[in-house]
Amino acid sequence: MAVLGLGGILYAWRRSSRAARYPPGPTPAWLTGNLHDLPSGGDEWVQYRDLSRKYGSDVIHLNIFGSHLVVLNSVRVANDLLDHRGSIYSSRPRMVMLKELMGWDWSIVLMSYGETFWTHRRIIQQEFQPRIVTSTYQPIIARECKMLLANLLRAPDHFVHHLKSLAAAEIMMISYGHQIDPEGDKYVKLAEEVRESGVGPPGSYLVDLIPALKYIPEWFPGADFKRHARWGKGLALRMRQEPHDLVKEKMAAGVAIPCLTSRLIETLPSTSDISKDELIMSCTGAIYSAGADTTTIALTNFILAMILHPEIQQKARAEIDAVAGRDRLPDFSDRASMPFINCIVKEVLRWKPVAPLGVPHATTENDIYLGMFIPKNTTIVPNLWAMLHDPEVYYDPEEFIPERFLPTETREACPDPSRVVWGFGRRICPGRHLADTSLWMTMASLLWAFDFEKPKDARGNIIEPNVTYGSDIVSVPSEFSCQILPRSRDVASLINSFDFEH
Numbered sequence: 001m002a003v004l005g006l007g008g009i010l011y012a013w014r015r016s017s018r019a020a021r022y023p024p025g026p027t028p029a030w031l032t033g034n035l036h037d038l039p040s041g042g043d044e045w046v047q048y049r050d051l052s053r054k055y056g057s058d059v060i061h062l063n064i065f066g067s068h069l070v071v072l073n074s075v076r077v078a079n080d081l082l083d084h085r086g087s088i089y090s091s092r093p094r095m096v097m098l099k100e101l102m103g104w105d106w107s108i109v110l111m112s113y114g115e116t117f118w119t120h121r122r123i124i125q126q127e128f129q130p131r132i133v134t135s136t137y138q139p140i141i142a143r144e145c146k147m148l149l150a151n152l153l154r155a156p157d158h159f160v161h162h163l164k165s166l167a168a169a170e171i172m173m174i175s176y177g178h179q180i181d182p183e184g185d186k187y188v189k190l191a192e193e194v195r196e197s198g199v200g201p202p203g204s205y206l207v208d209l210i211p212a213l214k215y216i217p218e219w220f221p222g223a224d225f226k227r228h229a230r231w232g233k234g235l236a237l238r239m240r241q242e243p244h245d246l247v248k249e250k251m252a253a254g255v256a257i258p259c260l261t262s263r264l265i266e267t268l269p270s271t272s273d274i275s276k277d278e279l280i281m282s283c284t285g286a287i288y289s290a291g292a293d294t295t296t297i298a299l300t301n302f303i304l305a306m307i308l309h310p311e312i313q314q315k316a317r318a319e320i321d322a323v324a325g326r327d328r329l330p331d332f333s334d335r336a337s338m339p340f341i342n343c344i345v346k347e348v349l350r351w352k353p354v355a356p357l358g359v360p361h362a363t364t365e366n367d368i369y370l371g372m373f374i375p376k377n378t379t380i381v382p383n384l385w386a387m388l389h390d391p392e393v394y395y396d397p398e399e400f401i402p403e404r405f406l407p408t409e410t411r412e413a414c415p416d417p418s419r420v421v422w423g424f425g426r427r428i429c430p431g432r433h434l435a436d437t438s439l440w441m442t443m444a445s446l447l448w449a450f451d452f453e454k455p456k457d458a459r460g461n462i463i464e465p466n467v468t469y470g471s472d473i474v475s476v477p478s479e480f481s482c483q484i485l486p487r488s489r490d491v492a493s494l495i496n497s498f499d500f501e502h
């Protein structure tokens with residue numbers, strides 16, 4: 001019996017180790033695992049796609065100091081796991097520096113899956129549903145678009161700064177009813193500082209690989225990251241607290257502009273496990289950090305696409321002029337009549353995905369997928385870039401071709417990239433309706449008002465843009481120059497006549 005029992009255990013062990021192999025990937029080294037195989041140095045999304053091709057699998061596994069990392073390189077596997085098995089694929093990875101030392105798990109973006117996550121998620125989903133975007137946020141977007149046009153007319157060279165102001169102004173008005181000071185806003189500055197504090201000094205990344213380092217004292221040589229974390233934690237608290245307190249003061253004085261914060265203060269029932277103020281502050285704080293940079297980057301990529309493709313500008317303008325004419329700006333109600341502008345929005349998000357590797361998910365249970373073992377607490381990276389640049393799905397994927405989304409007699413339309421660019425399953429971007437509306441209106445208004453051209457040097461030679469992309473979760477394009485000119489004198493006079501006081 002004993003021999004049978006031992007044999008049974010050995011059989012079961014061998015069977016499970018054979019049946020439950022990790023997904024394919026490079027062979028890990030002893031102790032460090034695949035640390036040296038981890039893509040680095042830029043365009044990591046391309047390197048992950050190449051690993052996927054090398055190992056002949058859309059699902060790739062790496063082991064970093066014993067922690068599991070799985071990269072998903074196709075829409076099919078992302079749908080299978082992140083959408084259909086969402087109950088166990090919807091958490092976020094551990095993130096020792098950001099969550100445990102800097103305390104950023106107040107933000108829904110980084111929050112682990114569970115009750116507290118759902119408390120935040122329900123509020124944000126409710127407040128950014130299409131109906132509320134149309135009724136409440138469209139007027140804010142329209143006003144800020146006009147302000148953007150005025151800023152570009154005045155100082156066209158600072159276009160990225162103006163795009164940042166547009167995104168910040170929309171979110172500050174939506175969240176706090178606060179009109180930002182264009183010359184330098186205290187709350188926007190604070191939010192920017194918080195974002196920058198997320199990139200810690202050397203050592204910050206190491207503590208994510210070797211979590212035990214979080215216990216070394218602040219005075220210890222090389223422990224700068226611990227001091228940085230304490231500072232960053234305080235900064236993030238101020239960023240959430242100060243604009244929130246401003247709304248409460250204004251409400252008390254009866255002068256608050258209705259906004260998300262005032263609405264939630266008035267309508268949200270008190271909760272037992274988290275203070276109501278804390279809950280509201282965390283939701284609005286997360287919205288700024290998730291929504292401002294993403295919108296700015298997408299619009300910067302749009303301007304790059306436009307200077308590279310004057311023929312697309314021309315085609316887009318013909319559509320806008322035919323629908324809106326030259327006496328007024330495009331309006332939200334024009335959208336259905338401007339299919340080509342819609343295609344441009346889609347293509348900008350596909351061509352240069354704002355978050356090429358998405359936001360990592362994490363598993364909360366062991367799983368087996370197509371015979372591959374994916375353990376509990378695995379970090380899951382959806383390679384959005386690979387999905388949006390799959391040549392089987394999007395022909396000439398590196399090229400900017402908005403027409404790919406319009407069917408022709410010989411070719412079907414390419415799939416809508418919306419099924420990828422906003423992420424997946426229970427963590428799909430809850431701000432997507434706002435972002436899409438804001439991007440459409442801004443792109444249509446910019447094309448209505450301006451010509452975008454490559455700049456020229458002193459001798460009149462065209463300067464070609466040479467743009468590279470950063471490797472953070474959101475991939476920031478490097479600076480480039482652009483010549484932005486009003487399409488006519490009438491456009492300039494109309495923009496100069498905008499009244500921002502009422």
Ligand code: HEM
Binds near residue numbers: 108298423434
């Ligand atoms: C071009 C603009 C934007 C893009 C491309 C984008 C993309 C994304 C992506 C890929 C995710 C991760 C989804 C996942 O985990 O699978 C995400 C999450 C999120 N986004 Fe957006 N986003 C944009 C704008 C916005 C805006 C304007 C808001 C503000 C309302 C927003 C709020 C959020 C929040 C709160 C999350 C975290 C959701 C969660 O963890 O459950 N995003 N976004």
